[in-house]
Amino acid sequence: MPERPPFIVNIADAPEEGEVSGRWGGFWRVLTPGEERYDGRLGVNLTRLPPGNASVPFHFHMREDEVFYVLAGRGVLRYGDELHAIGPGDCIRCLAGTQVAHQIANDGDEDLVYLAIGLNDPQEVCVYPDSGKVQVRGLRRIGTMTDAPYMAGEPELPRIFELLAARGRGD
Numbered sequence: 066m067p068e069r070p071p072f073i074v075n076i077a078d079a080p081e082e083g084e085v086s087g088r089w090g091g092f093w094r095v096l097t098p099g100e101e102r103y104d105g106r107l108g109v110n111l112t113r114l115p116p117g118n119a120s121v122p123f124h125f126h127m128r129e130d131e132v133f134y135v136l137a138g139r140g141v142l143r144y145g146d147e148l149h150a151i152g153p154g155d156c157i158r159c160l161a162g163t164q165v166a167h168q169i170a171n172d173g174d175e176d177l178v179y180l181a182i183g184l185n186d187p188q189e190v191c192v193y194p195d196s197g198k199v200q201v202r203g204l205r206r207i208g209t210m211t212d213a214p215y216m217a218g219e220p221e222l223p224r225i226f227e228l229l230a231a232r233g234r235g236d
Contacts (some may be wrong), residue, residue: 139173
């Protein structure tokens with residue numbers, strides 16, 4: 066049999082990553098290796114969430130659908146204004162663009178283990194309603210936004226005319 070290609074990974078060979086800080090965080094294994102190298106955008110992680118922790122902040126995606134499939138343990142899904150008990154065999158779909166936020170927490174006594182499946186869109190925008198943060202992946206920025214009128218901060222003379230004048234073509 067030929068050597069195993071890099072697009073096949075066994076879960077035992079996928080290193081566990083992650084960290085826990087207080088009631089936040091957990092651990093994951095990336096099961097879709099070489100996404101960037103092969104221009105792949107669909108990813109699968111095996112997530113292990115310790116008891117009493119939430120994996121990530123309450124959020125929604127503008128471009129990326131997500132699917133979660135629970136393998137072991139018990140937890141709770143916060144979906145919009147509702148809470149739902151989740152356990153082995155449950156499959157959860159969170160659609161992009163709906164502005165309905167989601168979050169998974171482990172309220173049980175053992176690790177909550179699930180597959181997290183989704184896109185890795187380089188232009189994703191993710192919104193965090195509890196904190197007011199926004200992540201713009203294409204800009205590599207996460208922070209809060211302040212509303213402003215469309216023309217706020219723009220110069221009286223549009224910059225394009227300065228550039229034209231520098232070329233000797235404007236007034």
